[in-house]
Amino acid sequence: MRPVSIVATGMTPFGVHSELTIRDLARQAGQECLAGAGAGPGQIEALYLGNFAGPSFVGQNHLAPYVGSALGLQGVPCTRFEAACASSGSAFFHAYGAVAGGLYDLVLVIGVELMTSQSTARTTDILASAGDLRGEVKAGATFPSLFAMIARRHMYEFGTTREHLAAVAVKNHANGAKNPLAHLRKEITLEKALSARMISDPLGLYDCSLISDGAAAVLLCASESAGRFTDKPVTVRGIAQASDHVALDEKQDITTFPAVKAASEKAYRMAGVGADDIDFAELHDCFTIAEIVALEDLGFVPRGQGGPATAEGFTSPHGEKPVNTSGGLKSKGHPVGATGVAQIREVVEQIRGNCGERQLKKANIGLTENLGGSGATCVVGIFSA
16 A cells, blocks of 8 residues: 555535535535645546435435536546545545555545535434434434433443533634634633533533535545645545444443544554544544543543543643644534545644644644444544645
8 A cells, every 4th residue: 555645625614505506515625625736627536525415405416426527527436425424534535545555646535515405403304314214213313312312321421511511612612713614603601501502411502513514625646746736745644444333222332432443443553653642633523522432432531531631621722632623513514524524624734734823833643533423434534744
């Protein structure tokens, strides 16, 4: 397997884009990415598209060639990947393998979702289809209720509190306020988070990610050729995808995600690093409890200590392990098919030193953790200059 680098990124603002189509969003991110590398569509050898539910949200099937043709790609394979909220993380994982294995030299990866075209109730139903339709969903479960059960059990097992959950939201909103592409650039206080409307006890409004539209793109290249496109390539040090049960009731312990642990162990081993070597991370905070569990599963803190560590500033921009400088799904937004690539984009631009007001002082090695469903899929990536 040969070394692979990211040579360019692109991203639309995340938010409500009622004036755009899903094709428009993907094209905007893709064109920005290609322009950043000075590359033309004729140089791209394949398009890997991450999208969870375009057919349900906007009624469009056959999305990958639909997007590819909008970018001027002709005669190359354009393939859509679906893995719930980890759809574009999975697309990136497979694109990496194709370049590392020598199948292609230059591959474009795009993640996109247009969710706000549907009502909140309908969107909740579409998202729930990533759960077990014959079991938990038939019984009325939605992802807020499933992650509420995870939070309640974590509280029971480890003493995690609503204040710990709220600390995640407060930190991520503070970060997102500095991100010009974030959906909700709004700082909140701990008191505001704790007094917000309850969505599914113990998760309140500010414990839940946003319904967003948006797209993100990265351009992958064999490292030996990266200098043709940029003087700041970012190397893919490690990448792994793992799976687990879809249904929450089939898991032995709902306070941990085995897919996160399996993917991170493989990615650490491939990169030749450990949890302590990671300078910063973009974690999948679809709900605040998900970030707390990820901190533990990735080995950043001992089990049960994700909440207290967050409240003590461990994951703040000036803490020992900054997490979600982009604002995370909580503030940046969560157009589910775009999230995995958007996480990678943030890590790449932090390593390059391009993040302006939210730029970290130390950003040499970054990690992304992209979760699908209630932990049934996870993609973990490790990146460095």
